[in-house]
Amino acid sequence: MEQGAFIIVIPMIACLLAWLMMPFDFRTNTTLRKRALVERLNALLPQTQCGKCSYDGCQPYAEAIASGKADINNCPPGGDETIRNISTLLGRDMKKLESEHEQQLQQHVVLIDEQICIGCVKCINACPVDAIIGAAKQMHTVISKACTGCELCIAPCPVDCISLVPVNVEIKKWVWTKPQPEFEVST
Amino acid sequence: MTRELHSFPGGLQMPTFKTLSDQEMSILHPLPERLILPLQQHIGIPSQPCVSIGDKVLKGQTIARAFGYVSVPMHASTSGKIIDIGDYPVPHPSELKAPCIVIESDGEDKLFDIRPTNEYASVDPKELQDVIRECGIIGLGGAGFPAHVKLNEGVENAVDTLIINGVECEPYITCDDRLIQEKASYVVAGTRMIRHAVQAKHCVIAVEEDMPAAYAELEKLIDDDIELVKVPTRYPAGGEKQLIQVLTGKEVPSGGLPIHAGIVMHNVATAAAVFRAVTRGEPVISRYVTVTGLVEKSRNLQVLLGTTVKDCIKACNFEADENCRVILGGPMMGMHVTNPDVPVIKTTNCILVQENIPRLPEMPCIRCGNCVDVCPVNLLPQQLYWFAKTDNTEASQRHHIFDCIECGCCSYVCPSNIPLVQYYRYGKSQIAAEERRRDGADHASARFAARNERLQKDEREKQSVKEEKRIANQKEDKQSYINAAVERSKAKRALNKKTLEDTNKDD
Numbered sequence: 001m002e003q004g005a006f007i008i009v010i011p012m013i014a015c016l017l018a019w020l021m022m023p024f025d026f027r028t029n030t031t032l033r034k035r036a037l038v039e040r041l042n043a044l045l046p047q048t049q050c051g052k053c054s055y056d057g058c059q060p061y062a063e064a065i066a067s068g069k070a071d072i073n074n075c076p077p078g079g080d081e082t083i084r085n086i087s088t089l090l091g092r093d094m095k096k097l098e099s100e101h102e103q104q105l106q107q108h109v110v111l112i113d114e115q116i117c118i119g120c121v122k123c124i125n126a127c128p129v130d131a132i133i134g135a136a137k138q139m140h141t142v143i144s145k146a147c148t149g150c151e152l153c154i155a156p157c158p159v160d161c162i163s164l165v166p167v168n169v170e171i172k173k174w175v176w177t178k179p180q181p182e183f184e185v186s187t
Numbered sequence: 188m189t190r191e192l193h194s195f196p197g198g199l200q201m202p203t204f205k206t207l208s209d210q211e212m213s214i215l216h217p218l219p220e221r222l223i224l225p226l227q228q229h230i231g232i233p234s235q236p237c238v239s240i241g242d243k244v245l246k247g248q249t250i251a252r253a254f255g256y257v258s259v260p261m262h263a264s265t266s267g268k269i270i271d272i273g274d275y276p277v278p279h280p281s282e283l284k285a286p287c288i289v290i291e292s293d294g295e296d297k298l299f300d301i302r303p304t305n306e307y308a309s310v311d312p313k314e315l316q317d318v319i320r321e322c323g324i325i326g327l328g329g330a331g332f333p334a335h336v337k338l339n340e341g342v343e344n345a346v347d348t349l350i351i352n353g354v355e356c357e358p359y360i361t362c363d364d365r366l367i368q369e370k371a372s373y374v375v376a377g378t379r380m381i382r383h384a385v386q387a388k389h390c391v392i393a394v395e396e397d398m399p400a401a402y403a404e405l406e407k408l409i410d411d412d413i414e415l416v417k418v419p420t421r422y423p424a425g426g427e428k429q430l431i432q433v434l435t436g437k438e439v440p441s442g443g444l445p446i447h448a449g450i451v452m453h454n455v456a457t458a459a460a461v462f463r464a465v466t467r468g469e470p471v472i473s474r475y476v477t478v479t480g481l482v483e484k485s486r487n488l489q490v491l492l493g494t495t496v497k498d499c500i501k502a503c504n505f506e507a508d509e510n511c512r513v514i515l516g517g518p519m520m521g522m523h524v525t526n527p528d529v530p531v532i533k534t535t536n537c538i539l540v541q542e543n544i545p546r547l548p549e550m551p552c553i554r555c556g557n558c559v560d561v562c563p564v565n566l567l568p569q570q571l572y573w574f575a576k577t578d579n580t581e582a583s584q585r586h587h588i589f590d591c592i593e594c595g596c597c598s599y600v601c602p603s604n605i606p607l608v609q610y611y612r613y614g615k616s617q618i619a620a621e622e623r624r625r626d627g628a629d630h631a632s633a634r635f636a637a638r639n640e641r642l643q644k645d646e647r648e649k650q651s652v653k654e655e656k657r658i659a660n661q662k663e664d665k666q667s668y669i670n671a672a673v674e675r676s677k678a679k680r681a682l683n684k685k686t687l688e689d690t691n692k693d694d
């Protein structure tokens with residue numbers, strides 16, 4: 001009997017302590033807690049800002065997941081890795097990507113054919129990360145380090161001079177291949 | 188006083204095959220027609236070319252400058268013409284191309300005007316470091332870390348012991364052994380210079396027990412200022428952390444550097460290079476390379492950097508075909524190269540030609556624990572294998588995957604033929620790639636936020652301009668209303684006055 005009481009009391013005390021140790025705001029303020037969740041979700045998204053999840057960028061998608069409006073498997077650039085990370089964070093089951101777009105495994109950037117560009121600034125206005133520089137009636141160019149490969153600038157271009165190219169693998173960024181044994185492992 | 192030796196965990200005793208190549212004098216490799224010099228032969232930032240295509244250069248002339256602190260300059264290995272600066276295959280497991288400078292030799296091998304530093308003992312340690320850096324000296328034992336960086340750590344921290352590592356523990360490799368036997372005076376003099384550069388209290392030169400000839404050569408030259416130590420032959424006793432453990436009993440903590448234990452370690456070849464740099468102003472442009480294995484005449488060659496691996500093999504009367512595997516480095520940690528046209532670089536210590544026997548197929552892990560017993564850093568190889576296989580990067584890091592020195596002991600003993608090291612290399616590069624993606628994502632999200640802020644600001648500005656206009660308009664309205672009202676009242680008053688006057692007139 002005595003022991004039984006302990007088994008109940010000790011976890012209760014532990015819970016109470018944990019609750020007391022939280023910052024005061026956290027205990028009372030649900031918006032604050034939600035904001036923290038949005039931040040953590042956003043940190044797991046690839047930040048391509050492409051809108052393929054049907055939201056206006058990664059942060060808005062993170063907000064939609066946090067408030068239960070969106071599912072966790074709608075981000076094509078992130079693919080399986082991102083879905084797995086979110087499912088771990090939220091303690092949900094792993095899912096397959098659900099989107100009209102394909103999962104992108106290779107990283108891409110865009111290039112502007114500077115011979116053709118007429119300097120209409122339409123692409124600049126479309127780029128979510130300000131990766132294009134140029135002024136009206138001047139040739140435009142892409143800062144490839146900043147370009148996320150979101151493709152949003154391609155459609156607005158009236159002369160079709162923007163194309164998507166895969167990022168070259170440099171030695172520094174090369175990744176070893178994983179050995180592929182013939183037998184199957186269950187994960 | 189003889190030093191008490193300690194031990195490190197795990198490790199292996201295995202056939203060394205060193206007698207194949209350690210018996211004979213090394214020979215100078217003939218001058219090749221073309222030398223390919225990769226801009227990155229060291230760990231850190233690649234050097235930047237300071238010559239152009241068509242330039243004539245002399246042997247020892249600087250052809251690429253150090254870029255940033257963790258970088259070293261590069262020098263022409265012979266005199267001739269720069270015929271290209273572009274991407275060529277380099278010795279790297281990816282077999283990708285990387286930027287190189289190509290020199291066409293003029294056959295004269297004419298030396299650039301080089302300046303020695305006399306009386307090193309009287310120069311400031313800092314100055315000595317600069318000399319070492321300008322001569323392009325990096326860790327010549329295999330890691331390729333710029334030497335001046337390690338020396339500088341030594342100047343900024345108190346150094347208890349300087350260790351000069353001559354423990355060549357991997358099978359087949361004998362280039363350090365031969366170097367000591369043939370150039371012991373360089374090694375000892377270089378050791379004293381490094382000691383001066385880091386102001387070390389104690390100084391040890393360590394060789395392996397099965398290098399008696401090298402030991403004897405060194406013994407002739409050293410005084411009481413340097414301890415000469417024989418360490419038992421057990422792989423990987425020459426690993427940096429393992430050798431520190433053997434010589435001092437201290438364990439360098441996970442993620443820590445030897446300097447945290449008051450230790451600076453350099454390779455014997457690095458010491459010899461320091462001697463050359465200081466006394467003659469000679470940069471690193473050649474090195475000892477062991478060519479061994481299937482080749483007809485296993486031996487050590489003194490090779491100019493930039494000579495192709497194929498030429499070195501040919502110099503040992505052999506032609507590598509598809510029945511051979513060419514390994515740069517030793518059988519445990521070396522890398523397999525399929526293109527024999529890659530050049531010898533500063534860190535190429537051995538060219539090993541083996542029969543191309545297909546690997547036995549990988550079988551499931553049977554949890555025998557053999558790998559745990561041999562790991563020299565006390566890791567759990569079978570766990571790390573599982574985490575790498577399932578892409579569990581978080582667990583890999585928790586189990587210290589980055590402490591793995593890729594010594595290959597675990598793969599060597601695994602009864603299931605699991606290429607364990609390849610899994611760890613995959614795991615490590617995967618974690619690094621994830622970090623890069625993360626960095627890229629942070630960058631993109633910052634730009635996205637900045638743009639949104641800018642758009643909002645533009646919008647706010649537009650709004651406020653509108654608002655001002657509206658208020659201004661309103662103000663104008665008010666003013667004209669007032670003006671009108673004033674006008675009206677004036678008119679009224681005038682009218683009243685007039686009516687009054689009229690009435691008075693009528694009176």
Ligand code: SF4
Pocket residue numbers: 045046047048049050051052053054055056057058059061074075076077078
């Ligand atoms: S699809 Fe993914 S990368 Fe694109 S905006 Fe949505 S969350 Fe960001």
Ligand code: SF4
Pocket residue numbers: 109110126127128129130131132142146147148149150151152153154
């Ligand atoms: S340049 Fe184009 S593809 Fe690149 S981030 Fe901007 S809009 Fe996206």
Ligand code: SF4
Pocket residue numbers: 112116117118119120121122123124140156157158159160161162
């Ligand atoms: S949208 Fe096309 S044509 Fe217009 S500025 Fe951009 S690249 Fe040039």
Ligand code: SF4
Pocket residue numbers: 551552553554555556557558559568569572597600601602603604605
């Ligand atoms: S040696 Fe191989 S089979 Fe044995 S526990 Fe280690 S990984 Fe598994």
Ligand code: SF4
Pocket residue numbers: 561562563564565566567568590591592593594595596597598607608611
């Ligand atoms: S390769 Fe890594 S895990 Fe395997 S024995 Fe060596 S240090 Fe340990």
